[in-house]
Amino acid sequence: MKILRILNNNVVIALNDEGEEVVLMGNGLGFQKKPGFEVDVSKVEKTFEMSGQFEKLRIEKLFAEIPEEIIKISYEILSYARKQLQKDLNETTFIAIADHLYTAIQRTKNNIQMKNFLLWDVKRFFPDELEIARQAIQVVNQRMGIQLSDDEAGFLTLHIVNAAIDSTNESAIDLTQMIEEILTVIKYTLKINFIENDIYFQRFITHLRFFSERVLNPSHNKIEEDMVENELFTLVVRKYPEAFEATKKVVDLLKTRWDYNTSRDEQVYITIHIARIIEKMN
Missing domain, CATH: 1.10.1790.10 (PRD domain)
Structure with a gap:
């Protein structure tokens, strides 16, 4: 596989053997590399397929704007949720989680609090997922030096539930x-x-x-x-x-x-x- 674009030191977009663009994640995968270089497959930890042009632009924009630490935490959250729920979860959900966390952190820094009007229903219907989200929010607060609210845990719960639903068209x-x-x-x-x-x-x-x-x-x-x-x-x-x-x-x-x-x-x-x-x- 050849590198097409470098999004950061750990994420690149490459062309696979089928001629399709894929996102590759791995420690140091893009460090001191240039487009056209061969991918060091020994460093590839995760591979994500992109279904269309809109998704390609969205992923590139996300990795360009969002700090690597948030992206790393987001994938850790998805992995933790998979382990706790013992269910197959949609791998690409970490992108939505990262996008949400980044936005939530920016809002909190600007003293803008979003009320989650679904929180009461989330507590009733998805208690296990909510507990996972609350644990995740604690990790985010500790590692990012922020104080996200329980409302944000409710929003994060919906992303976790989405990852478990057997349909990409519903939420x-x-x-x-x-x-x-x-x-x-x-x-x-x-x-x-x-x-x-x-x-x-x-x-x-x-x-x-x-x-x-x-x-x-x-x-x-x-x-x-x-x-x-x-x-x-x-x-x-x-x-x-x-x-x-x-x-x-x-x-x-x-x-x-x-x-x-x-x-x-x-x-x-x-x-x-x-x-x-x-x-x-x-």
């Missing part, structure tokens, strides 16, 4: 909004207030997270073959009529807002979760 904000709308429909249909520290509610939130990810993923946005037998579906409907009434409202919401056809399997799972919550409250 954590969409996921959060969907879960909130589903809970609102159930709440007003049943005329109840959720006990949010209840184990049954927490289990339902976990189910909704994975379910909502499937809804937001275009490859899953279709009716899948049901595994639940008709008899079981009928039994659940008859046994939990109140819960199923709320499920039907959720089905209507998903069809209207996201053009999603909720399978019989999914309706059974949602109904059972709601029924458990109702029983616990009673």
Whole structure:
């Protein structure tokens, strides 16, 4: 591979064997090098493909403006999140994290505080990711000599959630909004207030997270073959009529807002979760 452009001492853009431009990261990879030099492949630690011209310009601008320490911390955050969550995360998310941290640091230095109006929902729906983000913000504060707020931890959480979602077209904000709308429909249909520290509610939130990810993923946005037998579906409907009434409202919401056809399997799972919550409250 040959070096095309040097972004800093540790990051270069090179031409791979397929004739595609890639971003290479590695300690000293660009030090005392010039365009046209061969890449020292023994120093390459990470390789990132660029999907289009806009992404190329964005990456070049980012590495040109953002201090190397922030870029390094951002990748450490992504690696730490992957280890803690034990999930595959989108490698290029560190770019969005670096961009956000740099902007947040500049705002804080200028005494501009951004209120995160999603923070309450983030605490409810993504507690594990939020804890990771809070740990990351502590590291950033210590190493950069800054004092970023908990609101920034909330923003960072959304980037971490985005990295785990199996779709590059959807975001954590969409996921959060969907879960909130589903809970609102159930709440007003049943005329109840959720006990949010209840184990049954927490289990339902976990189910909704994975379910909502499937809804937001275009490859899953279709009716899948049901595994639940008709008899079981009928039994659940008859046994939990109140819960199923709320499920039907959720089905209507998903069809209207996201053009999603909720399978019989999914309706059974949602109904059972709601029924458990109702029983616990009673």
